[in-house]
Amino acid sequence: MSLARSRATAARVLRQLRHDPRTIALLLAVPCVLQVLVHELFASRAEVFQALGVPLLGLFPFVAMFIVTSITMLRERTSGTLERLLATPIGRGDLLVGYALAFAVVAAAQASLVSLLSFGLLGLESEDRALVVALAIANAVLGMALGLFASAFARTEFQAVQFMPAFVLPQILLCGLLVPREEMAGWLQALSALMPLTYAYDALARVSNGDLGGRLWLDVAVLGGATALALGLGAVTLRRRTP
Amino acid sequence: MEPAIVVSGLRVVRGGREVLHGLDLDVARGCVTGLLGPSGSGKTTLMRAIVGVQIVREGRVTVLGLPAGAPALRFRVGYQTQAPSVYPDLTVRENLGYFAAVLGVGAAEVARAVATVGLAGLEGQLAARLSGGELARLSLATALLGSPALLVLDEPTVGLDPVLRRDLWDRFRELAADGVTLLVSSHVMDEADRCDDLVLLRDGVVLTTGTPSDLRARTGEQELDAAFLALVDGAGRAG
Ligand SMILES: Nc1ncnc2c1ncn2[C@@H]1O[C@H](COP(=O)(O)OP(=O)(O)OP(=O)(O)O)[C@@H](O)[C@H]1O
Ligand SMILES: [Mg+2]
Numbered sequence: 059m060s061l062a063r064s065r066a067t068a069a070r071v072l073r074q075l076r077h078d079p080r081t082i083a084l085l086l087a088v089p090c091v092l093q094v095l096v097h098e099l100f101a102s103r104a105e106v107f108q109a110l111g112v113p114l115l116g117l118f119p120f121v122a123m124f125i126v127t128s129i130t131m132l133r134e135r136t137s138g139t140l141e142r143l144l145a146t147p148i149g150r151g152d153l154l155v156g157y158a159l160a161f162a163v164v165a166a167a168q169a170s171l172v173s174l175l176s177f178g179l180l181g182l183e184s185e186d187r188a189l190v191v192a193l194a195i196a197n198a199v200l201g202m203a204l205g206l207f208a209s210a211f212a213r214t215e216f217q218a219v220q221f222m223p224a225f226v227l228p229q230i231l232l233c234g235l236l237v238p239r240e241e242m243a244g245w246l247q248a249l250s251a252l253m254p255l256t257y258a259y260d261a262l263a264r265v266s267n268g269d270l271g272g273r274l275w276l277d278v279a280v281l282g283g284a285t286a287l288a289l290g291l292g293a294v295t296l297r298r299r300t301p
Numbered sequence: 302m303e304p305a306i307v308v309s310g311l312r313v314v315r316g317g318r319e320v321l322h323g324l325d326l327d328v329a330r331g332c333v334t335g336l337l338g339p340s341g342s343g344k345t346t347l348m349r350a351i352v353g354v355q356i357v358r359e360g361r362v363t364v365l366g367l368p369a370g371a372p373a374l375r376f377r378v379g380y381q382t383q384a385p386s387v388y389p390d391l392t393v394r395e396n397l398g399y400f401a402a403v404l405g406v407g408a409a410e411v412a413r414a415v416a417t418v419g420l421a422g423l424e425g426q427l428a429a430r431l432s433g434g435e436l437a438r439l440s441l442a443t444a445l446l447g448s449p450a451l452l453v454l455d456e457p458t459v460g461l462d463p464v465l466r467r468d469l470w471d472r473f474r475e476l477a478a479d480g481v482t483l484l485v486s487s488h489v490m491d492e493a494d495r496c497d498d499l500v501l502l503r504d505g506v507v508l509t510t511g512t513p514s515d516l517r518a519r520t521g522e523q524e525l526d527a528a529f530l531a532l533v534d535g536a537g538r539a540g
């Protein structure tokens with residue numbers, strides 16, 4: 059592992075983004091617009107926005123980073139730059155850490171902006187705003203790790219885009235945001251327990267309710283483990299030698 | 302002196318089909334070796350095996366005394382892929398700066414590589430907005446970073462005008478004079494004439510090797526083009 063190579067990779071990924079201002083604008087603006095929409099949708103039932111606002115804030119970066127990473131990585135594979143890189147001294151870990159650093163920076167910007175809007179203008183309340191932003195960043199890194207892993211199974215950008223509904227939507231449906239987990243059928247609960255986003259949602263919901271007890275840290279530990287696992291699996295899919 | 306590259310009994314299967322059939326080859330140090338052969342004969346596959354990115358069914362590839370792909374070789378082998386492999390959404394300088402950082406070399410190396418391939422003045426241009434030939438040269442420049450002892454260049458002069466081609470070949474000759482080993486694939490016969498050694502591949506085996514004058518003498522042809530055709534056709538009839 060080399061920190062210098064990870065840093066160079068992170069800087070490179072961020073430079074690529076910088077040359078694409080429209081993507082930056084979309085990454086920053088879309089979650090804000092969605093948050094405003096949810097706020098307006100429940101204008102007459104403020105308690106719903108209070109319940110949904112924090113979890114949504116933390117889930118936007120997950121979805122965004124999943125998509126951005128799976129496309130970026132797929133491009134890296136199909137353009138030959140990955141083959142070129144793997145013939146250089148860079149380690150697979152250096153590459154993955156570089157990606158994680160870059161997208162954590164983007165997620166931090168994204169989450170900070172949405173939280174500024176939500177807490178500042180939309181009247182969302184939470185005991186611990188910094189913790190919400192930290193969880194949002196952790197979710198972004200999880201989304202990045204899953205996107206990286208998913209991209210190994212896509213040969214084309216069409217396929218990669220379809221992984222969003224395939225990998226991400228079921229997790230959003232079953233994480234407890236739409237229907238409390240206790241009310242789901244047993245087999246759905248079991249499925250839900252296997253999905254990392256469930257723990258992300260649970261952690262955010264707990265912070266939202268001011269419940270900073272042991273369960274929260276268990277959720278955070280599961281998130282960390284799932285991220286490490288996905289990164290490890292992603293590393294396995296980065297082969298120096300290909301057919 | 303021990304050859305820079307020793308390939309023995311190399312078998313490679315791609316897409317369920319064997320494309321290199323027990324290939325044997327020595328490449329001398331400090332020379333420019335031209336890799337010729339019809340399209341699909343396995344030039345790129347052989348280069349990938351030498352660089353260590355190709356899954357190999359059988360056989361041995363030794364590069365600078367180490368097994369191909371060994372970690373120590375990644376600092377000493379420069380590889381230009383056939384299709385330009387750079388980031389289209391980065392500028393020339395950013396592309397080279399990234400590969401330089403990966404190799405742990407500084408800005409001086411970037412400036413030198415830019416000068417060598419004649420991209421001075423275009424450092425701030427996005428790779429996506431370069432012309433085909435400029436893009437190929439940027440890809441070549443990434444392979445030159447870090448002064449590698451072995452350069453594996455897959456059709457480096459495709460799409461370049463005659464002046465640029467001549468200048469690049471002058472540079473290849475200078476590098477070889479400094480002791481660098483170059484393995485260069487090409488379809489252009491006046492380039493083949495500037496190589497010290499030629500390797501002619503056909504259908505995944507080495508058909509023949511020798512200096513340009515050897516090949517002329519062997520076929521009785523004055524033009525390398527004609528000699529190449531005679532060798533490829535001759536083997537076709539024999540085999
Ligand atoms: N990714 C791949 N999957 C399956 N088969 C492949 C792949 N790449 C190349 N091949 C096959 O391997 C054989 C050798 O290909 P290779 O690219 O090494 O040829 P080449 O000599 O470099 O040709 P060219 O001069 O056109 O670049 C060809 O028959 C080709 O169809
Ligand atoms: Mg080729």
